[in-house]
Amino acid sequence: MVMSKNIDKIKDTRVNCYSVMTQFQVEEYLKMVKSAFENRGGLEGQRDTLKTNTAIRIRKRMIQDIEAGAVLPPIVIGVIIPQDNFAIIEQLEDNNAFLEFINKIPEDSISIIDGMQRTKALSVALKDNANICNHKIRVEFWIASQINSLIYRMLVLNTGQAPWEIRRQIETVFQGIIKELKEKFSEIEIITLTDKNHKNKRSSPGQFQxxxxxxxxxxxxxxxxxxxxxEKVAEEFIKLDFIGSISNPNFANIFYEVMFYLYKFDQAISRYRNGDIEGYFQEGKDLFSSQSACIGFVTALAFSILGRPGNDYKPEEQNQKWQDIKNKTDVLLTKIENLSNDEIGNFLDFPTLNELISKKPGRKNFFEREFFLQAFNLLISEKFNIDNMTQCWRALY
Structure with missing residues (x-):
């Protein structure tokens, strides 16, 4: 049974997200997060419990403190629910009703955002000392209907600890991003890090790690x-740029659609086969087997849809720009779908691509990313109305 009767809830109207602070008994909390904890927080990319000597010593001290009755900082749980269920939260007044509500939420929608080490310490302490099962702990729930809301909260607000790097912050809610992408566009095949049916390597068009x-x-x-x-200063500028981007409530949906158009391009050109071309890019599926090409494609679209860094378009303008781009992209995709194998080859012009991209100065990855960024920037500036990709491959030169 949950210990405290009342719950403390505040609605964040900026991102349409609820913060609910409540108290649990240790045993009840561990039951609730059992699945998430066993799955490294329920988050792909979430760090496991640390196993260094220092971390183990600190956790042992934490276990001793728990057994002595110490109150731990609140553990933070992220929850994604349908928008329709928000009305239910408004009506919840006590912890028992809230726990009943939480228990009905699918396990893959609940994640330990902050508190893996404390959860491990609680689990060990309970095994060693059954008397702590009724000890109280504080748990804060971040409840949202969109991943956007959780990401925004994580970037703008923090729990008082040393701030994470932006990649770690996004990784924390990554499972939710993947889940939403799968739900919206099931055609996209996502190879996860733990997928035993794949060797974590793309083998067909439409697959992405x-x-x-x-x-x-x-x-x-x-x-x-x-x-x-x-550099920390540069990291902070990136963080600010990201915050500006996700201020559009439709940001995540736009990204999912961008991924779908990447998938559609990938599928459209994958019909091309030619074993006589020298260089890395020989078949149609080779283009977006390159992560640098994917990054160039996605970043170029980000420039055109969201605005360049430091110059964010308003959400309404972003939505309209994306709709215009989709309309023009559909025309080009239809054109490619009606081409023969040789015609697709002429359109892609891989010989020119292979020749130019082989002239890479300095660091390979960043050169290739910039190369494809400029190529797809030109494609977008030409409103996707081109006879072939030759001029795009030459954009950097």
């Missing part, structure tokens, strides 16, 4: 082809 998708999500929101930046 889960960790590549998170990178695409990051570059789309930050509007940069390079997001692995060590």
């Amino acid at each position: 889960s960790d590549d998708i998170i990178e695409l999500f990051l570059v789309f929101g930050a509007k940069k082809v390079k997001i692995d930046i060590a």
Whole structure:
């Protein structure tokens, strides 16, 4: 049974998200998060319990403190629910009713956002000392209907601890992003890090690795082809750019649709076969087997839809720009679908691509990302009305 009768709930009207602070008995809490904890927080990319000597010593001290009656900082749980269920939260007044509500939510919609180490310590402490089963702990629930809301809260607000890097913050709710993408566009095949049926390697068009998708999500929101930046000041600018991007409530949906159009391009050109071409890009599916090409495609669209860094378009303008781009893209896709194998080859012009991209100065990955960014920027500026990709491949030169 939950210990405290009343719950403390506040609605964040900025991002349509509820913060609900409540108290649980240790045993009840561990039952609630059992599945999420066993799945590393229920979050793909979430760190497991730390196993360094220092971490183990700290956790042992935490266990001793728990047994002595210490009150831990609140554990933060993220929950995604349908918008229609928000009215139910308004009516909940006590913890028992709230627990009943939470227990009806699918396990894959509940994640431990902040508190893996504390959860591990509680689990060990309970095994060693059954008397702590009735100890109280504080749990804060972030309840939202969209991933956008949780990401915004994580980036703008924090729990008072040392701030995470932006990649870690996005990874924390990554499972929800993947889940929503699968629900909206089931045609896209997502290879997860734990998928035993794959060797974590793309073998067919329309397949994308889960960790590549998170990178695409990051570059789309930050509007940069390079997001692995060590300098803290630069990291903060990226964070601000990302916050500006997700201020549009439709941001996540736009990203999912961008992924779908990446998928559609991938499928359309994958019919092309030619074993006589020298270089990396030989068959149609090779283009978006390159993560650099995917990043260039997604970032170029981010520039045109969201605005360049420091110049964010208003949400209404973003939605309209994306609709215009989709309309023009559909025309080009229809054109490609009606081409023969040789005609697709002429359109793609892989010989020119292979020749130009082989002239890479400096760091390979960043050169290739910039190369494809400029190529797809030109494609968009030409309103997708081109005879072939040759001029796009030459955009950087």
